[in-house]
Amino acid sequence: MLKSIQSAFVPVHPEGYRFVAIFAAVTLVLFWLLPDLFGWIGVVLTLWCAYFFRDPERTTPLRDGLIISPADGRISSIETVMSPPELDLDGEERVRISVFMNVFDVHVNRSPVDGELAALNYVPGKFINAELDKASEDNERQALTIAMADGQKLGVVQIAGLVARRIVKFVKIGDQLLAGQRFGLIRFGSRVDVYLPPGHNALVCVGQCAIAGETVLADLAHSESTRNGRAA
16 A cells, blocks of 8 residues: 555656646636636646656666667557658668557656667657557657667657647767666657667557556567457
């Protein structure tokens, strides 16, 4: 019971302080100007805002070849596609794993692997539903290319969604990233795509829940075929 209570009160990422303060200020005004009901609605929304920007600690599995989920959320699609030009991956065909984050998921994103941030490209765009396939081409997004020690490159794309209006980065080109390290955040509902190196498959299945910094999406050291899943 104590652990459950402690897990509910995790640190709020500094990026969220301003938003929590704004929600709290509006709540005070609602209590002052309007009936109590509206004030209590403000309290609920302020608590949700703090919950949205939570930044829990994670335990990342460490081994060469493991690709760790960069985002909390549901695996919404696994497809073989051409890599987008903003990733600078020579337009190779790769398996793309998409993780959809709803407004109740943790939105701090983490590096899937150890490696150097070789490219970082921001692409302005629309704000359509991030679950739609065309969001990978139409929506505002930020593309990161990570060069691993063995020379292989991994692509990660943060995609703004229907509600999201800002992608925040914590890193710059040339940074040495560690698997599980925080590299950015997307505000209020979004999606993160991972483009595996050519010839490798996902070890997760559509519908599965992923945890940023903990769930293994793929293993470059093995050649297991794509997995199927069953709802139970």
